[in-house]
Amino acid sequence: METLGLYISVPFCRSKCTYCNFASGVFPSSYFEQYTARLEADLHTARAQAAAWGAVLPAAADTIYFGGGTPSILPAELVRRIFSAIRGELTVMPDAEITVECAPGQLEEATLAAFAAAGVNRISFGVQSFIDREAALTGRLHNRAIALEDIRRVRTAGISNISLDLIAGLPGQTAASWRESLAVLADTGVDHASIYMLEVDDDSRLGREIGIGGLRYHAVEIPSDDAIADFYIEGVAFLAGQGMMQYEISNFVRTGAQADHSSRHNLKYWQRAPYLGIGVDAHSMLRTGAGQALRFATTDELEPFLAAAGWNEPHWLTRREELEEAWFLGLRLNQGVSLTALCEEFGAENVGEYVGRLRELESEGLVVRSRDHVALTAQGRLLSNEVFGRFLEERAAAV
Ligand code: SF4
Known part of the structure; x- marks a missing residue:
């Protein structure tokens, strides 16, 4: 039986990181309810829409991934509504991997409890750096102590499958501070990590500052391309020494653990398995009964997304x-x-x-x-x- 990967986009953030130009932003919480209603509606119409395009939408999901944005800032009540809509439209496999991206310091107790009760069994923390100054320079709202405390809280809530993201090349980062972030990550004992080399979007605040050769957002403190490459190479070697093997360009998993904690959802993207994206700037890939792949997406801006229902026209590959x-x-x-x-x-x-x-x-x-x-x-x-x-x-x- 073919199964589905379901992606839910939550485009809300508490602050905008200087390097980021994702389809995310700081919106009043009054938008949250309206957005949830749209997620519910799209979950409800997805099957008919797929059928209208001649595409097969598998009836059962074995991975669900809440990304963004910062899904962890959703109130508990809306978390329950979204899961209720998912389970109303799809069979969620008993062993499904259900991931939520969280920003440290932005996960209220009631929301964490709602996630755990809904079956969330994997949390991906966007830590980016365990060095407080580096996190602050890019506009993130947490520090090391908060990140470590949140990892402990998530484990206490019964969610042991945890992934941590780090970025190599943040403003102010040095070889020594990078090593320190890696060492703190290793000390947490998590089974999965992602390391990204800094990519500054041209249209982000930092990107525009770099474009004009300005000094704001600590643009001049960004390490050189060579230094960033060195940080990445060192990260790969360091994690290997910790028993965390690279299985994808940016992803690392502990070997020898009882279970394989590679991201099953992200593997679907790389292995071209079907997935459905719901929400703003959410991408999908389904197949027709004859096996032809089609890709479709939603608009990448919140206001137009809320104003017009449905998906953009698909592209048949x-x-x-x-x-x-x-x-x-x-x-x-x-x-x-x-x-x-x-x-x-x-x-x-x-x-x-x-x-x-x-x-x-x-x-x-x-x-x-x-x-x-x-x-x-x-x-x-x-x-x-x-x-x-x-x-x-x-x-x-x-x-
Ligand atoms: S990097 Fe993540 S947390 Fe920061 S603004 Fe972008 S989506 Fe939000």
């Missing part, structure tokens, strides 16, 4: 586009792409068209080929966007 996606999504995973599986799905002739490009990438040290698998090298993971761009160049060349 060509086989060529699906093959490209199979390459660049699969290569995100350390295990890489199985050539046998790819040939079975797309035909050896079509896969063979990429041989020249793969040889180039191999000679540049960006990918490595073992018997059946092609995977990024450590250098390839650092330059992953460049590698993925090469697969899209194949499309441009073919058009």
